Amino acid sequence: xxxxxxxxxxxxxxxxxxxxxxxxxxxxxxxxxxxxxxxxxxxxxxxxxxxxxxxxxxxxxxxxxxxxxxxxxxxxxxxxxxxxxxxxxxxxxxxxxxxxxxxxxxxxxxxxxxxxxxxxxxxxxxxxxxxxxxxxxxxxxxxxxxxxxxxxxxxxxxxxxxxxxxxxxxxxxxxxxxxxxxxxxxxxxxxxxxxxxxxxxxxxxxxxxxxxxxxxxxxxxxxxxxxxxxxxxxxxxxxxxxxxxxxxxxxxxxxxxxxxxxxxxxxxxxxxxxxxx
Amino acid sequence: xxxxxxxxxxxxxxxxxxxxxxxxxxxxxxxxxxxxxxxxxxxxxxxxxxxxxxxxxxxxxxxxxxxxxxxxxxxxxxxxxxxxxxxxxxxxxxxxxxxxxxxxxxxxxxxxxxxxxxxxxxxxxxxxxxxxxxxxxxxxxxxxxxxxxxxxxxxxxxxxxxxxxxxxxxxxxxxxxxxxxxxxxxxxxxxxxxxxxxxxxxxxxxxxxxxxxxxxxxxxxxxxxxxxxxxxxxxxxxxxxxxxxxxxxxxxxxxxxxxxxxxxxxxxxxxxxxxxxxxxxxxxxxxxxxxxxxxxxxxxxxxxxxxxxxxxx
Numbered sequence: 001x002x003x004x005x006x007x008x009x010x011x012x013x014x015x016x017x018x019x020x021x022x023x024x025x026x027x028x029x030x031x032x033x034x035x036x037x038x039x040x041x042x043x044x045x046x047x048x049x050x051x052x053x054x055x056x057x058x059x060x061x062x063x064x065x066x067x068x069x070x071x072x073x074x075x076x077x078x079x080x081x082x083x084x085x086x087x088x089x090x091x092x093x094x095x096x097x098x099x100x101x102x103x104x105x106x107x108x109x110x111x112x113x114x115x116x117x118x119x120x121x122x123x124x125x126x127x128x129x130x131x132x133x134x135x136x137x138x139x140x141x142x143x144x145x146x147x148x149x150x151x152x153x154x155x156x157x158x159x160x161x162x163x164x165x166x167x168x169x170x171x172x173x174x175x176x177x178x179x180x181x182x183x184x185x186x187x188x189x190x191x192x193x194x195x196x197x198x199x200x201x202x203x204x205x206x207x208x209x210x211x212x213x214x215x216x217x218x219x220x221x222x223x224x225x226x227x228x229x230x231x232x233x234x235x236x237x238x239x240x241x242x243x244x245x246x247x248x249x250x251x252x253x254x255x256x257x258x259x260x261x262x263x264x265x266x267x268x269x270x271x272x273x274x275x276x277x
Numbered sequence: 278x279x280x281x282x283x284x285x286x287x288x289x290x291x292x293x294x295x296x297x298x299x300x301x302x303x304x305x306x307x308x309x310x311x312x313x314x315x316x317x318x319x320x321x322x323x324x325x326x327x328x329x330x331x332x333x334x335x336x337x338x339x340x341x342x343x344x345x346x347x348x349x350x351x352x353x354x355x356x357x358x359x360x361x362x363x364x365x366x367x368x369x370x371x372x373x374x375x376x377x378x379x380x381x382x383x384x385x386x387x388x389x390x391x392x393x394x395x396x397x398x399x400x401x402x403x404x405x406x407x408x409x410x411x412x413x414x415x416x417x418x419x420x421x422x423x424x425x426x427x428x429x430x431x432x433x434x435x436x437x438x439x440x441x442x443x444x445x446x447x448x449x450x451x452x453x454x455x456x457x458x459x460x461x462x463x464x465x466x467x468x469x470x471x472x473x474x475x476x477x478x479x480x481x482x483x484x485x486x487x488x489x490x491x492x493x494x495x496x497x498x499x500x501x502x503x504x505x506x507x508x509x510x511x512x513x514x515x516x517x518x519x520x521x522x523x524x525x526x527x528x529x530x531x532x533x534x535x536x537x538x539x540x541x542x543x544x545x546x547x548x549x550x551x552x553x554x555x556x557x558x559x560x561x562x563x564x565x566x567x568x569x570x571x572x573x574x575x576x577x578x579x580x581x582x583x584x585x586x587x588x589x590x
Contacts, residue, residue: 021384025373032372095367099333100429103361104385105353111385269335272292272328275363 018106019114026118029088040080040126045133048072051197052137062141069134070224071196073127073155074217078162078194079187080123085115085166086183089173099275108265109258112170116163146228153234154220154227154246161216161250167257171264175273195221200240212241216253219246280345282437282469283307283330288339290325299325301493302339307486309344309436312463312470314480314501317490318584323473324364326490327441330471331361343437357387360430364441364473368426371415375406375425378414379432386433393432400428404458420451427458437469438462444476452479459483481505481576489583496583501576508574508582514552516542517567518559526562528555539567 030037051072052064092098101111138145165186172179191197193207194215200208200222211218222239223246226232237243268274283305290300300322307313317323328334330341332348332355341348346355362368369378376397383393401407404424409417414425423443430438440459444452460483462468472484480487481501488498497504517539518525525533528551531544542559546552559566 017387017389018385021381025370025381028373028377095371096363097367097370099331099363100361100368100382101385102333103331103356103359105357105387106385266335269333272325272334274333275328 015106015110018104018110019117022111022114023118023121026084026088026115026122030118030122037122037125041129044072044076044126045129048130048133049137060137060141062138062143065134065138065141065143066146067199067225067229068197069130070228071221073130074158074194074221074224075187075191075196076126076130077120077123077155077158078165078190078217080126081116081119081159081162082166082169082183082187084119084122086169086173086180088115089170090177090180093173093177093275096275102274109261112167112261113163115170116166119166120159120163148227150234151224151227154223157223157246157250158217158220159250161220161253164250164253164255164257165216167254167261171257171261174268175264175271177273190215190217194218199225208240212245213249214253216250219249279309280342281306282309282311282344283313283471284340284342284345285326285330286340288326288329288341289337290322290329290334291337298337298493300329300336303490303493303495304339305488305495305498307469307471309469310463310467311486312459312472312484314484314487315471315473315490316477316480316487316580317473321490321584322493323490324441325493327361327363327439327471327473331359331363331439332356357433358436359439360433360435360437361439362423362426362430362441362443363439364445367422369414369422369429371422372413374411375401375414375417375428376410378425378429382429383432388433396432396434397428400431404428404454418451420447420454423447423451423455427455431462435468437471439471441473442475443472444474444479452476456483477576477580487576489580491584504579505574505576508579509571512545512547513572514544514546514569515572516555516559516569518542518564519567521564523562525564526558528558531555540564543572 048069049060052060052068055068056064089098092101102108135145169179169183169186172182193203193211195203195211195218200211200218203211212222219239219241223237226237226239227234230238232238235243237246239246284307285303285305288300288303289298291298303322303326315323315327325334329336330343330348332352335349343355344358348355370381373381379397379400380390380393383396384390388396398407401410404427406421406424406428414422417425427440427443443459444455447455456479459470459472463470463483472480474480484501486498486500487504489496499507520535520538520540525540525542527533527542527544531542533540533542546555556566556569
């Protein structure tokens with residue numbers, strides 16, 4: 001008969017503690033990288049105004065300002081979330097710190113989830129800069145900047161769905177390491193066919209269907225445009241797949257992300273790529 | 278009877294479907310409170326074994342447990358009593374300060390912030406880093422960075438500590454600090470320590486026991502004293518006499534090396550009579566005897582003889 005060694009007293013519940021810890025680290029990194037954040041807070045609004053101007057043949061047309069803004073806000077979330085999580089993950093892998101984060105009684109999912117939330121918060125300054133620019137531009141044009149509190153639902157759907165995508169990319173990073181080309185290409189694909197700049201209604205039907213099904217920002221942007229531009233309500237969106245899909249898609253994407261991440265994590269542990277660069 | 282601090286049973290690891298076995302049926306049991314040196318040449322299977330033990334790599338077959346908890350099936354309990362400094366990696370965030378790192382890793386290991394802060398203060402004070410706790414680790418010297426890594430491994434006060442090359446790249450003073458820390462952890466706090474290093478003097482000084490792995494298999498696993506005594510050559514002697522300019526006449530099988538003060542004579546004797554005869558011969562040549570000793574092999578010589586033996590079939 002043997003007895004176990006005593007286990008040191010841990011905080012209970014440790015999950016919330018570690019989750020908050022990870023978010024806190026993400027915030028410290030955000031503050032430490034304030035110059036990069038500031039640069040993005042300038043470049044994203046500049047791109048926004050340039051896009052609207054080019055689409056309007058040199059004029060900031062009021063009818064373009066809000067639709068493009070909605071698309072770019074979605075794109076900013078996906079760009080910031082994916083890049084922040086991917087690069088922090090790759091950096092930790094390269095430096096070997098990631099292995100230390102696995103020497104914990106807590107599941108790695110808690111750490112990854114904390115990184116995701118930190119990335120979402122990290123996206124907020126850029127999104128705020130975009131919204132502020134859009135507000136000023138619309139107001140200067142003499143228009144009314146639309147706001148509907150319920151639009152936070154599609155915004156949340158975008159954020160949650162993107163977490164699923166980021167989980168897949170993190171899992172791929174564990175196994176294949178340098179996948180930045182895939183990461184960048186995926187963001188570009190979402191920009192082109194995700195309904196960010198070109199509305200899904202203007203895309204070929206099969207492409208629009210694939211976009212609604214698979215791209216985390218597509219249903220959210222489509223719903224936000226319907227609510228802010230066409231006065232649709234949350235329960236009567238008038239979009240092709242409606243509220244049900246708006247809520248279901250991010251859940252499915254995140255569930256798929258968790259499954260794929262866990263599978264790839266097991267592959268990484270089998271191949272020994274968890275800490276090798 | 279307490280569970281072994283570390284238990285590895287019939288562990289094998291093959292990378293890929295047809296790759297060679299990196300670890301081939303390794304078994305090891307380490308009792309609580311002992312310090313074991315885990316040695317082997319590069320590519321012998323040390324890192325693979327260590328990573329399986331840390332739950333960072335899955336084994337092809339066999340089991341590994343920490344404090345009686347399986348590292349795969351009871352991972353949370355196993356990791357709750359485990360801390361590690363891994364070789365060849367930073368172990369901590371260089372963009373954060375040592376204080377931020379210790380708080381982060383403490384909370385990651387499940388400590389409340391207040392508990393992590395109290396422990397961090399003690400560790401940083403003991404390691405002489407308290408005054409610089411708010412500086413980024415990236416700006417520290419190699420020795421200070423290694424101290425922070427060790428402190429991070431100890432933040433949750435684990436019972437079992439794995440130190441993979443903890444003195445690699447450190448200067449003499451930093452190496453001494455780390456050695457003193459390991460000694461204190463083992464002797465004063467009763468920690469179980471698995472130490473891997475190529476600095477065998479560190480192992481000889483600190484470890485109760487030595488296990489040597491070669492080509493994925495243990496070639497020895499013995500208490501340090503027993504291992505050294507097994508390699509002791511009872512019939513080999515070193516005799517020091519006063520240095521003279523005249524050549525020393527010696528029996529066959531002996532050699533003499535003249536130093537500034539002593540001439541060192543080494544060789545093998547058949548029995549005690551041979552030894553007495555040699556001493557008489559030296560006295561007859563008018564060479565004052567300074568010392569006489571059996572040649573004691575050090576761990577480096579033992580290690581080299583173990584890893585350079587022809588591989589077993």
